[in-house]
Amino acid sequence: MPLKVEILRREPTGNVVMLEGSLDSNTYQQFEKATEPLMTSGTSLIVLDLAKLSYVSSAGLRVIFRIWKNAAAAKYKFGMVNLQPQVKTVFDIMQALPKEGVFSSLEELDTYLDLIQKQEAGKQKKAT
Amino acid sequence: MASATRLSVRLRPDLSEIERLADMVQDYAARQGWSPEVHNKVRLSIEELVANCVVHGCARGTCTWIAVDVRAGADDVIVRISDDGPPFDPLAAPDPSFDSPPDQRAIGGLGLFLVRHLMDSVSYKRDNGTNSVRFRIRLQPVMPSPLDMFEMDNAVYKDDLRLAAACLVLDERGWKALLGSTKPLCRAIAHKYNLMHEYDDLVADFMVKLLDGADGRIGALRRYDGSVKLNTYLAVVFGHLLIDRLRSIKAARLTDSDTPVEAVADRREAVQPSDSIQDCPGIDGLLHQAIGTLSDSDRRLLELYHFNKLKQREIATMLDCSIATVSRQLDRIHAVLRRVLSAHPAVMELVGNE
Numbered sequence: 001m002p003l004k005v006e007i008l009r010r011e012p013t014g015n016v017v018m019l020e021g022s023l024d025s026n027t028y029q030q031f032e033k034a035t036e037p038l039m040t041s042g043t044s045l046i047v048l049d050l051a052k053l054s055y056v057s058s059a060g061l062r063v064i065f066r067i068w069k070n071a072a073a074a075k076y077k078f079g080m081v082n083l084q085p086q087v088k089t090v091f092d093i094m095q096a097l098p099k100e101g102v103f104s105s106l107e108e109l110d111t112y113l114d115l116i117q118k119q120e121a122g123k124q125k126k127a128t
Numbered sequence: 129m130a131s132a133t134r135l136s137v138r139l140r141p142d143l144s145e146i147e148r149l150a151d152m153v154q155d156y157a158a159r160q161g162w163s164p165e166v167h168n169k170v171r172l173s174i175e176e177l178v179a180n181c182v183v184h185g186c187a188r189g190t191c192t193w194i195a196v197d198v199r200a201g202a203d204d205v206i207v208r209i210s211d212d213g214p215p216f217d218p219l220a221a222p223d224p225s226f227d228s229p230p231d232q233r234a235i236g237g238l239g240l241f242l243v244r245h246l247m248d249s250v251s252y253k254r255d256n257g258t259n260s261v262r263f264r265i266r267l268q269p270v271m272p273s274p275l276d277m278f279e280m281d282n283a284v285y286k287d288d289l290r291l292a293a294a295c296l297v298l299d300e301r302g303w304k305a306l307l308g309s310t311k312p313l314c315r316a317i318a319h320k321y322n323l324m325h326e327y328d329d330l331v332a333d334f335m336v337k338l339l340d341g342a343d344g345r346i347g348a349l350r351r352y353d354g355s356v357k358l359n360t361y362l363a364v365v366f367g368h369l370l371i372d373r374l375r376s377i378k379a380a381r382l383t384d385s386d387t388p389v390e391a392v393a394d395r396r397e398a399v400q401p402s403d404s405i406q407d408c409p410g411i412d413g414l415l416h417q418a419i420g421t422l423s424d425s426d427r428r429l430l431e432l433y434h435f436n437k438l439k440q441r442e443i444a445t446m447l448d449c450s451i452a453t454v455s456r457q458l459d460r461i462h463a464v465l466r467r468v469l470s471a472h473p474a475v476m477e478l479v480g481n482e
Contacts (some may be wrong), residue, residue: 002147026146055168057175058239078303086168093245094238 003027003033004052014045016106023060024095029118032063039067043076047109051082056090133160135198139178141186141211146175147198160200169246169265170198170205176239177209177261180218184260186243189214204248210260217252218261219244254424288358292349295338309359314366320442321370330373334366356425365429367438367446418468425462433458 004020015038023031038046046067056064064080071078081103083091103109130267133158139145150171157167174196182195191213243263244250250263273360294302314334318327322464340348348365352358419427432438440458444451 024146024150024175025143044319055171057172057179058242061238074412086164089168089173090242093242 005031007034007038010047012047013043013105014047015043016047016049018049018052022055023053024055024057025059028059028063031060032066035063035067037058038076039061039070041047043074045077045079046071046103047079047081047106049081049106050084050087053084055085056087061094079103079108129335133200135196137196139194139196140212141182141191141194143179143182145194146178149178153198156198157198160456161419162200162205164372166205166265166267170207172242173246173263173265174198174207174209176243177218177263180239181209181211181213181216183258184218185211185213185216188216190412191367204266205265206262207264208260208262210258215254215282216259217254219250289352292352292354292358296349308320310362310366313359313363316445317363317366317370320445321374323370323373330369334369337365337369338362363446367432371438391482414469421464421468422461426457426464429457430461436446 001023003023004019004023006018006020008016010016017038019031021027031071035046035056049068068078079102082105083102131229137149137152152169155172157170165316178194178196178238181191185191191211194209194211196361197208197210218240221237223241223244225239226300245265246265248266248361252261254260289303291302295306311331314326314329314331318324318330322329337347338349347360352361353355386417422430429443429447432443433440438446438456440451444454447454
């Protein structure tokens with residue numbers, strides 16, 4: 001089964017990566033190629049929307065982990081939304097779901113980001 | 129090559145073969161009736177082992193083939209993956225460390241860890257210059273009975289609108305729940321109409337009518353708005369289908385016996401009630417006005433009783449209610465119509481004569 005990768009810009013500098021199909025040994029390079037530029041683009045956020053991802057193998061997991069690992073160094077936030085049961089099982093086995101960063105929907109993610117933004121604004125106000 | 133219980137395939141040691149393999153496993157899983165969970169486990173384990181063989185095993189020496197053999201039994205699935213590459217035991221690789229948070233861990237060893245975790249047993253042996261990994265997945269020992277499954281599905285779709293929506297997107301569990309609850313009712317209605325001999329065809333037509341939008345009509349399920357119980361609504365849809373079928377049978381019989389078309393029309397006209405009332409000037413408008421004051425469900429009941437000529441007993445079966453309820457509702461509807469129509473002198477005269 002092929003993989004479809006679509007990247008949606010999210011204001012102001014975030015990106016939502018929508019995956020559809022199968023992320024496996026045969027398709028992981030396509031995903032890697034599509035997301036590599038994002039990690040060095042000064043993005044503030046990379047979110048993987050997995051609503052239509054029906055299958056993930058360890059080859060796909062490795063790319064996801066790479067994006068996640070890079071988040072601290074490149075100063076972007078990383079999250080995942082809409083994990084389907086068969087995909088979530090794989091993450092569960094790996095004990096690899098981020099404690100803050102897995103959302104059931106994009107709306108829930110927005111609420112979380114609004115909260116973070118308010119906290120940041122509060123900190124800046126205090127500093128000045 | 130695939131038989132009913134076995135899938136055997138020989139691959140080139142190349143990652144591009146994995147897509148072809150995945151398609152074959154998917155077809156095999158569908159034939160065996162595996163749950164999505166079992167299919168996912170088998171597919172994932174095969175892919176991890178084959179990919180491991182290509183990337184690590186074959187990369188260290190000459191390897192010309194990888195063979196995958198899947199055997200599905202009643203209780204388990206056994207998979208054997210072999211290759212002619214140099215000796216390589218994938219199970220000897222250490223587990224990845226989970227001591228640190230995921231975003232700080234080394235990335236590696238994930239695939240074989242997944243295989244070890246997903247399988248009930250896995251073993252490796254080197255024999256006659258061939259590596260061979262064998263693993264086994266136990267299938268669920270006890271399957272729920274059809275009745276349990278029906279109840280489980282119904283528990284998921286307690287809400288009629290949600291059930292209708294699930295069926296529209298061709299959700300398998302939704303359809304099972306719908307069929308489970310509707311079939312006995314359809315059977316009862318078909319029995320009443322003496323159409324049991326073509327019951328299967330009728331139900332197939334009914335399902336098409338529920339979904340079909342191809343010929344310009346909108347599928348009946350799409351029109352369902354939740355104002356009545358789904359079962360009642362579907363019974364009416366099925367009832368209309370049977371009435372259409374009966375009409376066509378009746379028409380065919382009349383045509384077969386060389387009855388002139390005019391004669392059929394005459395017979396139909398002969399059953400029109402109260403010709404004398406219809407002839408009265410202004411009575412049509414008054415009747416339309418009276419019917420317009422009725423609710424949708426009252427109009428439907430009126431149609432079934434007066435125009436489709438169903439007996440109260442038959443309507444009660446269709447609407448899944450008692451004959452007394454049908455009778456009471458018809459009395460109420462007649463009273464409403466009588467009240468509106470009573471303004472007309474010709475009606476007054478007829479009612480007075482009843």
